[in-house]
Amino acid sequence: MSTDSTDKSPKIYRLGELLENAGLISEAQLQTALFDQQIYSDLKFGEILALRGWVSQHTADFFVKYNRQELIILxxxxxxxxxxxxxxxxxxxxxxxxxxxxxxxxxxxxxxxxxxxxxxxxxxxxxxxxxxxxxxxxxxxxxTQSSKVSLVDRPLDAKLTQPSEMDITSAKQTDPSEIHWIN
Known part of the structure; x- marks a missing residue:
């Protein structure tokens, strides 16, 4: 059975991949836990991570539920x-x-x-x-994920931030020891 590129079903990840994507474990921790799983085949992956203190068992269980689409989204x-x-x-x-x-x-x-x-x-x-x-x-x-627009692409906006000639001349006429908090 081939997978079609138009298939809209969400991809199922392994727990380690999910936790790494979420920034909760590193690649090295993932590889270590996978190695441990070969030795301790009676332990689940989340249990190995919890025993090592890298994530709590509750965190591992949360991500398992999310991955299985059993997490209730309200x-x-x-x-x-x-x-x-x-x-x-x-x-x-x-x-x-x-x-x-x-x-x-x-x-x-x-x-x-x-x-x-x-x-x-x-x-x-x-x-x-x-x-x-x-x-x-x-x-x-x-x-947060969109591309930023450069000021070079929008020179009119950049001009609006420059002080006007009137502001510059009035600034020169004030006493430098005087602080104006409000115009």
Whole structure:
């Protein structure tokens, strides 16, 4: 049976590939665990990773469910909920991020990465593979992955950022020791 290129069924990955794509294990850890699996054939791959302390058993189980398409994707679930389900965030870390989000209005995932709770690669995996199933291609995912437009391609926009002649002459007339906070 040949696979047609128009086949829309999602590709099934091995657990190690998924975890590596999500930035949760390295290629070296993947190869080591595969070697261990040959020796300890009675252990599942996720169990080997958990025994080595590279991911929790709960994290491995989450990704197995995702891979088997058994993960329940709900519209009202948010990124933080999925990260807690995957054992990548604690409820306390979730609360800390939400509190900080109220102050600085940054996106949840950005704060999780900045605080060092997850890697950028892990955030990208969740946005692209899990949350996009609920919300379609979110605008913030498309914009972060789109090509940037150079100012060379758009010289009119660049001119708008330059000070006008009037601003330059008025700046020369002010006392240099005087600081103007508001015009």
């Amino acid at each position: 519209e009202n679930k948010r990124l933080g909920d999925y990260l807690i389900d995957a054992d990548l965030l604690t409820p306390e870390q979730l609360v800390m991020i939400l509190d900080e989000q109220k102050v600085n209005h940054m996106m949840f995932g950005s704060l999780a990465v900045l605080k060092g709770y997850i890697k950028q690669q892990t955030l990208n995996f969740f946005l692209k593979n899990i949350l996009s199933q609920v919300n379609g291609d979110r605008q913030f995912w498309r914009t």
